[in-house]
Amino acid sequence: MAAAGVTVLALSSSGLVQTSSSAFAAPAREQARTITGAASKCASLVGLHLDAHRFGLPTQGADIDSATLTAADPTSGRPEFCLVRGKVNSVDAKAPDVNFEVNLPTSWNQKSVQFGGGGFNGVLVTGLDAVPGSGNTPTAQARSQPPINRGYATFGSDGGVAVGADPAGSFALNKEALANYAGESVKRTRDAAVGVIKRYYGVQPGKQYYVGGSKGGHEALVAAQRYGGDYDGIIAYYPANQNQAMVLSWYALLQAAYSHPGGYLDLADQQLVNKAVYSTCDKLDGAVDGVISNVQACDRTFDVESLRCPDAATHSETCLSPTQIETLKTAASPFKFAFPLAHGVTQIGPYPALRGADVSAWLDPNGDRRYTAYNSLADPVIRYFIEQDPNGSSVNFDYRQYEKRVKQLSWLYDATDPDIDRFAGHGGKLILVQGASPRDVDTDFRRQRSGYRWFSRS
Structure with missing residues (x-):
């Protein structure tokens, strides 16, 4: 069955989005930052501890468990990069940690992209895929370029709600895990990843973007509403923003x-x-x-x-x-x-x-x-x-x-706060994409009070 049309409710992004199949263009002005001795530099990240004071929310810091230099893959176009995995340590010993992955290309465009989750989260989002909304046809997929292929550092997490063999959603019985699912994992993941990026390259990203669809779209709007100072561009596809x-x-x-x-x-x-x-x-x-x-x-x-x-x-x-x-x-x-x-x-x-x-x-x-x-x-x-x-x-x-x-x-x-002034105030750009036929989310997003006020700020 053919899908109904798609509406882009806001579109403005200083080169972040193109009209082509890929949402992420190669940088036009920023000079690539290239790591020399990448193998040893990557390996040196193992055992790195990020102190709790580096985080904007309560944690017991973060620890890097593994760091592996991954060879370039000419077939997929993926460059050489350092694959880093670690965890943000929960405050409550009974709460799941936030497990994360950061991908650090040897030749870096000095930008980074954070990927959102889906459903009840709990599965590690690697950040190695194409962005949501790149298209589901063979032609669109063939033309799509994951951000890492274009020199972006990328990262994602499991949202701090992994429950193993326990029932889906049962994490909500733990207050800290529920808060992570409600949006706090967005901040904890970002702060951990930026700490790793700074340690590896010596500088923080010049531009920070967030992309996500459905639950990840909710998290994208959380990024704009609660942590707007951290992001320069956000793409929220069909956001499931009201639990x-x-x-x-x-x-x-x-x-x-x-x-x-x-x-x-x-x-x-x-x-x-x-x-x-x-x-x-x-x-x-x-x-x-x-x-x-x-x-x-x-x-x-x-x-x-x-x-x-x-x-x-x-x-x-x-x-x-x-x-x-x-x-x-x-x-x-x-x-x-x-x-x-x-x-x-x-x-x-x-x-x-x-x-x-x-x-x-x-x-x-x-x-x-x-x-x-x-x-x-x-x-x-x-x-x-x-x-x-x-x-x-x-x-x-x-x-x-x-x-x-x-x-x-x-x-x-719920990510329905009409106030995104902090995000918009430093030039942040929000792209909100809502199709006319999603099965799970409200298709009349624009009729929400917050929607009207967001666009009045655009």
């Missing part, structure tokens, strides 16, 4: 589809809806090309009621039941909260169920909510974040009974 808002809305969608008899739409029903949507909306942008670009016109033009069965008691291959219609309307309408979340957010959505989007994250092919992406993300958040009970349950969950905790988590995690 509580998204989870509560996902749970409502799951309830509509699976807890109301007859509310579920199977694959045939989903195909029926998408065929009707594309038949109505594909042409509204002036080109019948399998891409719905004019989603606002689609919202005005397509009416799901056109698919309602004449006999309200049943549904068939050519129409939907009243309960199925209501399921789709639930997704296509804003979810309004019983109380305001951080920074006055009162609603989220709609989701693009009636814009031709893939809804497989919500509607399992076999009709089992347990195996949906929404449930795999929402259930741990409900049990470990909100209820704070590993033996808890999301069955019949009512967030209104946890108002205090939900608000607390929203203020801890």
